[in-house]
Amino acid sequence: xxxxxxxxxxxxxxxxxxxxxxxxxxxxxxxxxxxxxxxxxxxxxxxxxxxxxxxxxxxxxxxxxxxxxxxxxxxxxxxxxxxxxxxxxxxxxxxxxxxxxxxxxxxxxxxxxxxxxxxxxxxxxxxxxxxxxxxxxxxxxxxxxxxxxxxxxxxxxxxxxxxxxxxxxxxxxxxxxxxxxxxxxxxxxxxxxxxxxxxxx
Numbered sequence: 487x488x489x490x491x492x493x494x495x496x497x498x499x500x501x502x503x504x505x506x507x508x509x510x511x512x513x514x515x516x517x518x519x520x521x522x523x524x525x526x527x528x529x530x531x532x533x534x535x536x537x538x539x540x541x542x543x544x545x546x547x548x549x550x551x552x553x554x555x556x557x558x559x560x561x562x563x564x565x566x567x568x569x570x571x572x573x574x575x576x577x578x579x580x581x582x583x584x585x586x587x588x589x590x591x592x593x594x595x596x597x598x599x600x601x602x603x604x605x606x607x608x609x610x611x612x613x614x615x616x617x618x619x620x621x622x623x624x625x626x627x628x629x630x631x632x633x634x635x636x637x638x639x640x641x642x643x644x645x646x647x648x649x650x651x652x653x654x655x656x657x658x659x660x661x662x663x664x665x666x667x668x669x670x671x672x673x674x675x676x677x678x679x680x681x682x683x684x685x686x687x
Contacts (some may be wrong), residue, residue, distance in 0.1 A: 490632045490658070490659075490664070490665075491665040491668065492660055493651075494651075494654050494655050494657075494658035494659065494665065494668050494669070495658060495659050496655050496659050498657075499595050499598060499655050499656060499659035499660050500619065500659045500660065502594040502595040502598060502615045502659075502660050503587055503659070503661075503662070503675075504590055504591075504684075506588065506590045506591040506593070506594035506595075507594060508593060508594050508597060508677045509600060510592065511594060511597035511601060512539070512557060513595060513672050514597075514601050515565065515597055515600050515604065516571070518605060518608060519561065519562050519565040519604065520541065520562060521608060522560060522604060522606060522607055522608050522611060522637070523557065523558040523559075523561035523562050523610045524562055524616060525608070526557060526558075526561060526611060527554045527557065527558065529614050529615045529620075529621055529622060530620065530622060531620070532546075532549075532550035532553055532554065533546045533547055533550040533591055534546075535622070536549055536663075537599060538639065545573070545681045557571040565604070566624075569596055569597070569600055569602070570623055572596050572599070572600075572653075573589075573592060573593060573596055575590050576596065576656060576657070577589065577592055579657065579661070579663075579671070580592065580661050583661070583663055583667065585661040585662060585663065586662075587660060587661050587662070591660060592656075592661070594659065595660040596656065599649075599652045599653070599655075599656055601650075602622065602650065602652060603645065603648065603649050606627075606645050606648060607645065609610055610627055610645065613626060613628060621629075623635050624640075625640050626644060627643050627644040627645045628641070628642055628643040628644070629642045637687040638684050638687050641680060641683045642680060642684075642686060643680070646676070646680050647676070647680070647681070649673040649675070649685075650672050650676045650679070650680075651672060652677075653671065653672060653675050654668045654669060654671060654672035657671055
């Protein structure tokens with residue numbers, strides 16, 4: 487019998503292994519992605535940013551409108567691209583470790599992961615919108631709240647740590663990888679998405 491890690495085991499992700507349900511999850515992903523994409527239009531003052539970069543008022547407004555619609559479409563597509571890439575990575579890990587789990591179970595767990603991380607992102611966007619905090623200067627879930635505009639501190643985010651942990655939950659609770667293997671991949675995730683970017687900022 488498998489020995490579960492208390493930190494990496496969540497019953498709902500375990501249920502995705504045995505009883506994968508994707509219909510409602512797909513709908514929730516679509517709704518959350520749509521709301522986040524639209525809300526992101528209001529959080530950033532693109533017009534002022536473009537004016538600061540040398541465009542006239544009319545040019546900035548026209549360009550900002552195009553960019554807003556582009557960001558909505560791009561953000562929506564980006565969510566599904568991210569799901570596809572995550573699905574591929576988890577599927578490969580499952581094959582390497584010979585995990586006895588179906589592709590549908592993996593998909594269901596990744597959708598759940600996307601819903602949780604999407605809700606967190608949405609909450610952050612709402613707070614920044616209400617408080618009139620420019621996300622280009624400050625990310626309220628990052629260390630740059632202590633030094634606005636600092637991109638290095640901005641890459642150290644609570645949401646990234648939560649995403650890394652949930653990635654480990656998928657591997658441990660849904661794929662039934664060992665505690666050790668799952669934690670190794672959590673660390674790899676943090677290195678790739680939090681530590682490595684520090685060297686390029």
